[in-house]
Amino acid sequence: MAVPTVESPRSGRVSPAYSRTRSSRGNFEMGAWLFMRLSGVVLVVMIFVHLWTSLVAGDGISQVDFGFVAGKWASPVWQVWDLVLLWLAMLHGTNGVRTIINDYAEKNSTRMWLKGVLYTATVVIILLGTLVIFTFDPCPVIDGVAHVASYCPTA
Template identity: 70%
Template sequence: MASTEFVAPRTGRIEPQYNRMRNRGGTFEMSAWLFMRLSGVILVVLIFGHLITNLLVGGGINDVDFGFVAGKWADPFWQFWDLAMLWLAMLHGTNGLRTIINDYAEKTRTRMWLKTVLYICTAVIIILGTLVIFTFDPCIPGSTLEVCN
């Protein structure tokens, strides 16, 4: 006859190969979880503000060109708006991919390499994006834009 005993859930021991968090405290993961929620809310505001000002105000999508970006980035407010959107989107996405890598990469070495590549790519994109935003110069030699004369 079969036993009718049931083990209460989550009372069993976690097998060592599945317990990746045994050496870390929960502080970092809790901070990362909280960052995802807060950055997601802020990103919604930043992205909708970006879409409304670029696509709905003025001439709409037909007015978005090099001159439009040059005029927008001449104002420090829009530089910092786009910078905040870039940084938050990149860090939000990186944190999400880090979580996916931790969940699906079984080998420690594989996880380490995947996260290393992820962090390097993130750093390069953030650095290049920041440089573009703050060093953007609409005055190309030979330009006929009014702001260059």
């Protein structure tokens, strides 16, 4: 009995639309693919540290309130940590959704509109999140009245 041979899937002629030239070797898609892998690893570490400090260390879930966040964000280390976490998570998620849109949106106009909405939402969320992290004031003065809580320094 003769054993049938199967040609390698890449041995056939490649369509010119898919041929890679010397100038396309360092293209955007390769960078996006690499970013997804690296940011995924960094995000896993950052998320577990975030969950550990917020939920496991100390009093657990019962400690998480406005005062807990105010105390955390009083330190520039935690501000930068949460900022990097926000930016990485948003860019990682945006890149993943961009890939899904490219894979499943059939019309170029649909793909353009979906990615436009995605990029707009990403920019708005990153800007608002960054603004909140760096302008957060746990001891506000409203209408000339200082709303002093136990964690605010007295003036």
